[in-house]
């Protein structure tokens with residue numbers, strides 16, 4: 001065992017770049033794999049560079065990676081279901097938890113009894129991974145409204161949507177640069193139009209950000225995408241206020257706001273959001289993720305039935 005360790009130490013001393021990757025991954029196999037991916041990506045990205053220029057770029061990337069810089073920003077993509085989502089610094093990297101609940105939402109979207117095309121809002125869209133998943137999986141005709149405050153995010157979302165758009169079921173995609181928290185009129189106008197809202201908002205409190213959030217996330221992913229005021233609950237509260245305001249309007253179409261699906265970060269937050277929407281207008285259900293953590297709140301307008309509302313199959 002000791003001999004094996006010494007052998008690796010000597011090997012890493014000779015291969016400086018691999019040592020950087022090892023620092024990030026803590027596994028020699030993973031480090032080698034990352035080295036392959038990084039070299040391949042940089043070669044593809046700079047086909048006209050000389051061998052020496054590429055070598056320098058690889059070493060630079062490995063150094064960054066050694067400081068826990070996310071691999072997805074170096075490789076510029078993250079798998080999300082069967083999709084490859086483009087990632088850039090300044091835009092949140094899509095997470096497996098989100099992939100799980102959006103996949104589970106597709107049968108529900110297929111079965112909601114509203115006339116086609118169903119109108120879906122991806123609120124706080126970031127890279128557009130949720131919209132892309134919907135666009136590539138949903139069989140029924142649909143319109144997508146993709147909303148974010150960040151131009152960087154909307155640019156990447158537009159690029160991702162162009163790449164993943166399937167055949168003809170995505171009839172229309174509109175991108176909106178909107179501040180959810182302050183643009184009340186714009187938000188009311190958009191929400192009024194939609195049958196379904198899918199939303200992964202910033203939901204980490206500033207205390208959690210400083211105490212429990214991973215260093216690499218804190219250092220390299222955009223704080224704007226992560227942190228919300230009011231103990232992380234600000235977005236849920238503001239969106240709920242818009243929704244309840246609209247529901248008081250007698251002219252609101254009966255098919256508007258049939259479902260709202262929110263990602264949350266903890267059981268406490270799940271219960272908070274469930275409570276926020278429970279009452280005479282809505283039923284709210286909590287879904288767990290595969291790590292058995294409360295992850296998603298599905299809010300359904302009362303009076304419609306679909307097959308897929310069971311809590312956890």
Ligand SMILES: C[S@@+](CC[C@H](N)C(=O)[O-])C[C@H]1O[C@@H](n2cnc3c(N)ncnc32)[C@H](O)[C@@H]1O
Pocket residue numbers: 092093094095098123124125126127128129130147148149150153178179180181182200201202203224225226
């Ligand atoms: C948690 S990320 C979700 C990104 C993506 N939907 C996903 O699941 O990977 C939250 C997103 O909300 C956006 N955002 C933050 N504050 C906002 C605001 N006031 N109005 C609209 N979008 C906002 C951020 O730019 C970020 O893209």
